[in-house]
Amino acid sequence: MSVIETRELWKTYGRIEALKGVSLRVEKGQIYGLLGQNGAGKTTLIKILLGIVRLTDGDATLLGHPAGTVDVRKRVGYLPEDHQFPGYHTGYSLMDFYGSLYGVPASVRKQKIPETLELVGIAGRMYSKIKTYSKGMKQRLGIAQSLMHDPEVIILDEPTDGVDPMGRREIRELMSELKGQGHTIFLNSHLLGEVELICDRVAILQQGKLVREGTIAELTKTKGTFVIGLLSGQTFPSDAVIKLGYAVRPLPDQAGLFEITLSDGQTIEPVMKLLSERGLTVVHIVEKKQTLEDVFMTTVEGAEPGVDRKRRRGARPVGGRD
Amino acid sequence: MLQFIAILKDSFREAVDGFVIYLMLALSAIVIILLGSISFTPGSPEEALTGNGFGAGNVLNKFQIIFPDRGASTAPTFVPNVQYSASNIEQSAGNSVAFTLNVSWGNQFARPVGDKEKDKDKGPPPTIDPFRYAVYTWLEPPGRKIEKPMRGRGKAKTTELELVEPPLATPANLKAVTEAEMIEFLTYQCVAFIGVSKSDVVITRKPDVAEPEYKFDVRLKNIAGARGWPHDIQVFFGASGAIRGVPLGAALYIIEDPIINGLGAAVTLILSVVITAFFIPNMLRKGSIDLLISKPIGRVQLLVYKYIGGLTFIFLLSSFTIGGVWVVMALRSGLWDPRFLLVIPVLTFTFGILYAVSTTVAVYTRSAIAAILVTLVFMFLMYAIGQAKSFFDMNKVTNQVELPDWSYTLVEGLNNVLPRYKDLDKLTTKLIVDSTMPTGDARAQAIFTEFPSWGGAVGVSLAFIAAMLSLASLRLVKRDC
Ligand SMILES: Nc1ncnc2c1ncn2[C@@H]1O[C@H](COP(=O)(O)OP(=O)(O)OP(=O)(O)O)[C@@H](O)[C@H]1O
Ligand SMILES: [Mg+2]
Numbered sequence: 046m047s048v049i050e051t052r053e054l055w056k057t058y059g060r061i062e063a064l065k066g067v068s069l070r071v072e073k074g075q076i077y078g079l080l081g082q083n084g085a086g087k088t089t090l091i092k093i094l095l096g097i098v099r100l101t102d103g104d105a106t107l108l109g110h111p112a113g114t115v116d117v118r119k120r121v122g123y124l125p126e127d128h129q130f131p132g133y134h135t136g137y138s139l140m141d142f143y144g145s146l147y148g149v150p151a152s153v154r155k156q157k158i159p160e161t162l163e164l165v166g167i168a169g170r171m172y173s174k175i176k177t178y179s180k181g182m183k184q185r186l187g188i189a190q191s192l193m194h195d196p197e198v199i200i201l202d203e204p205t206d207g208v209d210p211m212g213r214r215e216i217r218e219l220m221s222e223l224k225g226q227g228h229t230i231f232l233n234s235h236l237l238g239e240v241e242l243i244c245d246r247v248a249i250l251q252q253g254k255l256v257r258e259g260t261i262a263e264l265t266k267t268k269g270t271f272v273i274g275l276l277s278g279q280t281f282p283s284d285a286v287i288k289l290g291y292a293v294r295p296l297p298d299q300a301g302l303f304e305i306t307l308s309d310g311q312t313i314e315p316v317m318k319l320l321s322e323r324g325l326t327v328v329h330i331v332e333k334k335q336t337l338e339d340v341f342m343t344t345v346e347g348a349e350p351g352v353d354r355k356r357r358r359g360a361r362p363v364g365g366r367d
Numbered sequence: 368m369l370q371f372i373a374i375l376k377d378s379f380r381e382a383v384d385g386f387v388i389y390l391m392l393a394l395s396a397i398v399i400i401l402l403g404s405i406s407f408t409p410g411s412p413e414e415a416l417t418g419n420g421f422g423a424g425n426v427l428n429k430f431q432i433i434f435p436d437r438g439a440s441t442a443p444t445f446v447p448n449v450q451y452s453a454s455n456i457e458q459s460a461g462n463s464v465a466f467t468l469n470v471s472w473g474n475q476f477a478r479p480v481g482d483k484e485k486d487k488d489k490g491p492p493p494t495i496d497p498f499r500y501a502v503y504t505w506l507e508p509p510g511r512k513i514e515k516p517m518r519g520r521g522k523a524k525t526t527e528l529e530l531v532e533p534p535l536a537t538p539a540n541l542k543a544v545t546e547a548e549m550i551e552f553l554t555y556q557c558v559a560f561i562g563v564s565k566s567d568v569v570i571t572r573k574p575d576v577a578e579p580e581y582k583f584d585v586r587l588k589n590i591a592g593a594r595g596w597p598h599d600i601q602v603f604f605g606a607s608g609a610i611r612g613v614p615l616g617a618a619l620y621i622i623e624d625p626i627i628n629g630l631g632a633a634v635t636l637i638l639s640v641v642i643t644a645f646f647i648p649n650m651l652r653k654g655s656i657d658l659l660i661s662k663p664i665g666r667v668q669l670l671v672y673k674y675i676g677g678l679t680f681i682f683l684l685s686s687f688t689i690g691g692v693w694v695v696m697a698l699r700s701g702l703w704d705p706r707f708l709l710v711i712p713v714l715t716f717t718f719g720i721l722y723a724v725s726t727t728v729a730v731y732t733r734s735a736i737a738a739i740l741v742t743l744v745f746m747f748l749m750y751a752i753g754q755a756k757s758f759f760d761m762n763k764v765t766n767q768v769e770l771p772d773w774s775y776t777l778v779e780g781l782n783n784v785l786p787r788y789k790d791l792d793k794l795t796t797k798l799i800v801d802s803t804m805p806t807g808d809a810r811a812q813a814i815f816t817e818f819p820s821w822g823g824a825v826g827v828s829l830a831f832i833a834a835m836l837s838l839a840s841l842r843l844v845k846r847d848c
Contacts, residue, residue: 058847146373
């Protein structure tokens with residue numbers, strides 16, 4: 046049984062179509078990231094799972110129950126985006142209130158609340174009124190309240206929104222730890238670098254449609270782009286390589302480096318063979334790898350990967366010869 | 368249950384968060400201290416028993432009101448041509464008074480009787496003994512209730528007054544009245560109108576007085592704090608001038624009913640409507656509601672709990688105010704009748720009617736301002752309908768104004784379906800009358816008033832609240848948050 050599953054999920058708000066047939070599946074123990082531009086429908090999908098908004102068509106289940114079932118929400122923790130906690134609570138009393146709503150017994154709450162607040166780093170301020178909290182503190186409190194009842198599934202809508210870099214790392218570590226304990230985490234985020242670091246699988250929503258889905262490795266695998274450099278003084282035989290059926294392009298900002306793009310089914314071997322037949326010496330060969338951000342950008346822009354972009358991170362040398 | 372308590376606690380926090388509640392509590396405290404500064408000093412027996420010296424009149428005049436069946440009948444009758452007067456008044460040992468009660472006859476319209484005036488009004492001796500007839504009336508079961516024709520309810524309809532006809536008596540019946548029964552009757556009248564307790568009354572008949580005149584030696588103990596005994600009232604711990612000769616019960620009644628349960632309650636209700644109007648819109652605000660409905664609680668449940676939670680505000684406030692007023696008044700007067708405390712739940716319930724309207728408007732509009740405006744208009748309408756109903760009820764009996772039949776039907780129809788806001792008020796008024804005034808006065812107050820039933824008032828109001836909350840739930844359940 047999948048922890049989260051949607052089939053052909055549609056949602057319309059009046060005339061706005063927020064989701065147009067989204068099908069996805071999250072398995073137990075995964076950290077699953079949902080990406081997409083503003084207004085793509087990420088929050089809408091989460092709200093449907095929790096029964097905050099009603100689906101228009103299709104099917105959504107959470108832990109095997111239809112989305113919105115009251116009882117199943119006991120087993121789910123949720124951090125909404127743009128949350129507004131009632132300012133008259135202190136961090137502690139809010140946790141106590143929500144804990145009671147989740148049915149956590151008083152004795153457990155008493156022990157769990159300081160523990161959880163400690164985990165997100167705001168235990169020192171737990172008796173202050175929430176209206177005195179900074180944005181990031183509220184966000185940390187939001188994460189804490191989604192964890193305290195030890196839920197099987199944790200759904201986080203932009204969990205690191207407003208949190209400082211140290212805090213973001215702590216939250217990432219926390220998520221890994223939770224995953225290690227067998228929790229399933231579903232998150233929305235715009236911070237692709239983070240998603241890439243912690244998510245097992247990601248899906249990209251665009252205008253209500255699921256356009257990419259897969260493990261990080263699957264998504265960031267290049268379609269095959271190599272950068273080759275020859276011994277200085279040697280000329281790259283562009284025409285011959287193009288004749289072989291490859292796309293070749295000199296890199297404008299790095300003289301002597303050429304970018305060779307493989308089409309489906311091609312390998313780099315014939316090019317290497319041609320170069321060695323001509324007695325040319327390859328001193329630099331790197332297979333370009335995309336970051337999640339690249340994947341995201343190209344996906345949402347509908348552009349081909351491998352276009353002219355500066356890349357520092359993620360460039361992975363696959364070999365080098367003299 | 369855990370969830371319910373959690374939401375109550377949450378509402379409590381919300382209620383005590385702002386400064387407004389502290390301001391209101393402070394105002395209440397001032398009122399309580401002010402009322403606590405009132406002192407009640409029993410009036411002199413001379414003045415109380417002759418009626419000379421102040422406006423309240425002679426307490427003995429009320430003895431003409433008789434509750435038949437040895438007081439078991441709450442509806443009274445009158446035997447007006449008996450006159451009661453006091454002479455040889457002595458205040459003994461502080462709190463007791465001894466006097467001679469003179470019973471004689473007079474004309475239809477009883478007047479305060481000074482010794483000199485007495486003979487002038489007396490007229491010729493009656494053919495039957497009026498005092499024996501009064502005692503006989505008290506002993507016998509009540510007669511039929513007196514009926515008045517009613518207007519606007521079909522030509523032949525009548526209404527019953529809480530007033531009964533006096534019995535028929537034969538000379539033999541009157542002769543059979545014993546001295547012990549006379550003393551029993553007079554003791555009952557002292558208890559019913561002066562408000563002393565039965566054990567504090569000692570009456571003996573003086574021999575050698577020719578019937579139909581009678582003289583009794585009466586000794587009353589503990590007149591300070593007796594509900595029907597005139598008292599002098601001073602504010603600011605005795606610093607102010609005194610209002611003289613107000614029966615203690617009447618003074619307490621005026622403080623507790625028109626002032627606290629009337630004016631005070633109205634102010635509290637209006638302020639509470641304003642403050643609590645923000646609770647539901649705040650909960651429904653974007654960013655807040657998600658946090659709650661993602662918890663394992665149904666939306667209807669959430670709304671109902673939150674509604675009940677909203678009542679904590681006024682419950683706190685009225686508990687403090689009513690409780691405080693009750694304690695200081697009891698300390699000052701020595702009367703510890705707890706019935707006044709019932710105003711707390713009734714006021715909370717009355718607010719519940721208003722808050723149901725506020726909640727529903729808030730769910731539909733998410734606007735606190737809209738909730739306040741609609742609720743205040745509704746409050747005014749309820750008040751107007753209640754006033755109209757009281758007037759029409761009165762007019763049914765007195766026929767002061769000629770009104771068409773349909774107007775009666777309209778007012779009663781509206782009153783039947785709308786929550787019984789005014790009825791609740793009438794009922795608490797009765798409660799306060801009963802708890803402050805001596806039994807005789809309290810019953811006499813009710814003669815011309817038609818009292819609604821608690822069941823009806825609470826039942827219709829509850830139905831209204833349920834209907835309002837259903838309407839609100841309907842919207843909340845359907846809505847995407
Ligand atoms: N309550 C609503 N009423 C009408 N339209 C809505 C409502 N909530 C969301 N939408 C619309 O649905 C679409 C998807 O919104 P959603 O909040 O799911 O986007 P998102 O992917 O979470 O965006 P973001 O990254 O900005 O949080 C948007 O076009 C939005 O305008
Ligand atoms: Mg969103």
